[in-house]
Amino acid sequence: MTTTATYPVEGMTCEHCVRAVTTELGGLPGVQRVRVDLATGTAEVVSDAPLPFDAVQAAVDEAGYEVKAIA
Numbered sequence: 001m002t003t004t005a006t007y008p009v010e011g012m013t014c015e016h017c018v019r020a021v022t023t024e025l026g027g028l029p030g031v032q033r034v035r036v037d038l039a040t041g042t043a044e045v046v047s048d049a050p051l052p053f054d055a056v057q058a059a060v061d062e063a064g065y066e067v068k069a070i071a
């Protein structure tokens with residue numbers, strides 16, 4: 001059983017941004033897969049269980065970007 005959630009990520013403008021966000025989100029406990037879309041400014045995260053939103057926000061903040069709310 002997995003959970004998929006999509007988050008809007010603000011501030012990403014190049015593939016290096018995408019890489020940074022992907023790496024940080026991928027390091028969260030239980031995360032199985034991360035797919036960041038630069039064109040739409042979203043991050044799709046597949047995880048074992050629903051992720052605490054504050055943990056997702058913290059990870060994206062750590063990468064240098066911002067999650068506003070769940071899309």
Ligand code: 9UX
Pocket residue numbers: 011012013014015016017018064
């Ligand atoms: Mo690319 Mo993103 O040079 O903050 S890493 S714009």
